[in-house]
Amino acid sequence: MFENLTTRLGTVLDSIRGQGRLTEDQINAATRELRMALLEADVALPVVKEFIERIKVRAIGVEITQSLTPGQQFLRVVQQELTQTLGGVAEPINLRAQPPAVILMAGLQGAGKTTTTGKLALFLKEREKKTVIVVSADVYRPAAIEQLRIVAGNVGVEWFPSEVGQNPIAIAEAALAHARKTYADVLIVDTAGRTTVNEDMMKEITALHGALNPVETLFVVDSMTGQDAAKTAKAFADVLPLTGVVLTKVDGDSRGGAALSVRQVTGKPIKFMGMGEKSDKLEIFHPDRIATRILGQGDMLSLIEETTRKVDQEKALKFAEKLKKNKTFDLEDFREQMAQVQNMGSMEAILDKLPGGAQMKAQVAKANPEKQIKRSVAIINSMTKQERKYPDLIKASRKRRIAAGAGVEVQAVNQLMRQFETTRDMMKKMAGGGMMKMMRSLAGKMPPGMMPKR
Known part of the structure; x- marks a missing residue:
């Protein structure tokens, strides 16, 4: 998400980050580069002009020229103005109405309305603890009605039939x-x-809106269409009282033009974004979190929230107690930890939220961690219960049998066992209170910049 924009902005900001003093010429050069980066990201021209003007006014003023760390202050100004352009603060979905609260989904064909309807239903069911009914008023495409029926079944909400x-x-x-x-x-x-x-x-x-008087009218738009997304949203906003926008396919949008244009062009808040x-x-x-992602600083708050939601807290607690009590870590535990990682989603999505993660994406993509995890789980599943509990039993003949059962070469089993042994050593150190010692030993084995500075 936003990879191209993140890379370009990172280059601009790195050039002035460590400066002890910033001249007007340096600020002008930096804002020119920022302008080009935003235009290449397909941000609407009026939005770019206003954004750059605000940066210049603040950068040439006392706020930066008299700062003791002008490079850092310039970065802070860019972050604040990005946040403002994106909408300032998160605007939650409004359900303040006598039940049932009606939500009307609008948008062009192919933008992902039906998929987003299902995602929103699941969001409200799981996070807001609401009972949700979905209905399709698309009477022109039989497939649309059937698609919503399937989507509703998948997320476990009621589907109201239509034809x-x-x-x-x-x-x-009805x-x-x-x-x-x-x-x-x-x-x-x-x-x-x-x-x-x-027309x-x-x-x-408009007639549907008048009949239903919805509490929310959400415009669903494909973020990959860039500033065209903002233009389409404005066309709807001119005739329909939209309350917000949902950006879809954000994971496929490496530019970020839609996210940076929609709020300012339409005056309507972006309430959600679909990521797959x-x-x-x-x-x-x-x-504010999207601004830090765009600037390559990650989004640790969202990552923590997602981890809390998706990691099985009961299993995690039992595992921690077992590790502390017995100081043992077997292949069953290893498989369970990999399953927890799988629940978190793709490694790419996790890296999006880590500081500096954008720079690691290409390297991680080559390794294909999701495929590696699936293969590792298949190998462990090919073992007997005794082998999983007592990994030291696994010698050459057992490895050949395990490899055949998992449909892999023996080398893959050897590789898994080496990964397991490394992880087991780490877990033992954690159980023994040697976390800092372990982190220091890891620092020498990881690529530059991967470990935090002390």
Whole structure:
């Protein structure tokens, strides 16, 4: 996410970061580079102009010229202005209405409305503890209705049936009546999309809005379309009282133009961003955290929140107690730890949230960690329970049998055993209170910049 913009901005900011004094010429040169970086990221020109002007006013003023660390202060100003351009503060979804709260999903065909409807339903069900019903008012594509039925089943929420040929308003009103009757908390209405903005589409969705009076009207837009996303969002915002925007396919957007343009062009907050096809890949849009990601400083708060949600706390506690008590770590434990890592999602998504992670992405992508984990789990599954509990039993003949069972070469089993032994040594040191000793020993084995400075 935002890799190109992060790289370009990083180069600009690195050139002035350590400066003891910044001249007006240096500031002008830096803002010129910032301007080019933003235009290359497909940020809308009016947004770029306003952003650069704000940076210049603050940079040439007392705030930076009289600072003891002007390079760091310039970085701080860029971060603050990026946050402001992205919306300033996160705006949570509004459910303050007499149930059922109605959410209307709008957007062009192919933007990911139906997938996002499912993601939002799961978000509200799991994080807000709401009972959710979803309904499709897209009566032009039979596949759209069926897709929402499947998506609803996958995320475990109720799907209200509709059919091609029905009146969209009649569908929505019937779904609303059903939601009231069953005391549902939220009704999400997925509307029809078109390939382009047209008059018929606008009339239909405006009529739907009038009939439902939704508490939220969210515009779903493909972030990979760059500043076109902002233009389309504005076209909708001009005729429909949008309350927010959902950016989809953000994981495929290496430029970041949509995220930086939408808020300023439409005046509407970005409330969520979709990060992949999986149903749980919907994140609250935090402008300050996105700004730090764009500047290559990571997003540790989001990573911690995600870890807390996705790691099985009970299993983690049991494992910690076992390690402390017995100081033993076997292949069953190793497999469980890999499963916990898999639950966290792709390594690429994790690196997005780590400081300096963008620079490590290419190296990690070559290694294909997800594939390696799957292969390692398959090898461990090919072992007997006794072998997993007592790894030292695994000698040459057993390795050949395990390799055949997992469909790999013996070398792959050897590699897994070496990784296991290294991890076991680390776990023993952690159990014995030797964490700092272990970190120091690791520092010499890792690439420059990977370990934190003391």
